[in-house]
Amino acid sequence: MRWGLAAAIGRGARRIVCSDPDFAAWPLDDAALHEQLMAWLRLPQRRLVLFAASYDAMPRLHPRFVTWRTPWIHAVEAWAPAEGDAAEVPRVLVDDGDVFVHLRDAENWLGRAGRDAAQAQRWRDVLDARIAGAESSFAPRPLGL
Template sequence: MNAGSALLDSRAAFQGAVLGAFDAAIARGARRIVCADPDFAEWPLDDASLHERLLPWLKLPQRRLLLLAADWSVLPRRHPRFVAWRTPWAHAVEGWAPAEGDEAELPRVLVDDGDVFVHLRDAEHWRGRAGRDAVEAQRWRDALDGRLERAQPAFFLRPLGL
């Protein structure tokens, strides 16, 4: 990804931007990547090459991938390889559910701790922006950090009660 931002206008562009943002964040040595979506149904999380690229990053000290979703029931059905891949990395790949009242208007966004961001503003028409912009990334970090402070743990390795 080059500095600045690019407009997203299709499902393929969004998924490519997400993969590119992961690559950019990993390449710049990000310590934290935060992803938010109502359910992650359309994210390319089952991409085996993404898992391969995330592994060396997760092995570095203090690396965290935080996922914030309102509905965690979709992930095992849409992304079973990701769910299985994540099992040994549950300490670093965390799942969170927004606090009551925060689930409405949950943005579709990926942001690292630097300048990398992807924001899908209109999921019906696949409109959004992605790129490298420190101001935009900071705006998304601020918005998501507040939600994460109020969030509850989710995306458990085993269903509760078993």
């Protein structure tokens, strides 16, 4: 996933979509990653899109990312499947060009990563369809009374 983010940012992607059931294994709390993302998000028309089945563990597993995301809420979207959407959330990173990472087996870290426009387009189609029917999720600040 680090390679995918670095490759997408390096090639000047305007949109990066990251999908995972809960983002537990992602390096989202890494300070160097935050610096890379900030430099990228400062460029015009950049968008980081997150799609997860649940964001419940994020504050516990990635507290720095949760805090970092708050001032970037205008450029970092978070989506969750709509209620009743029982399809599995894939572990995928894809940009708007040819970069893709697909983790098929998270337990054994088996998957594919590369720069293949056709493969990236296939994943964009899958994720865009899922996000089109999704609900906005993962509020930047917890609500409370």
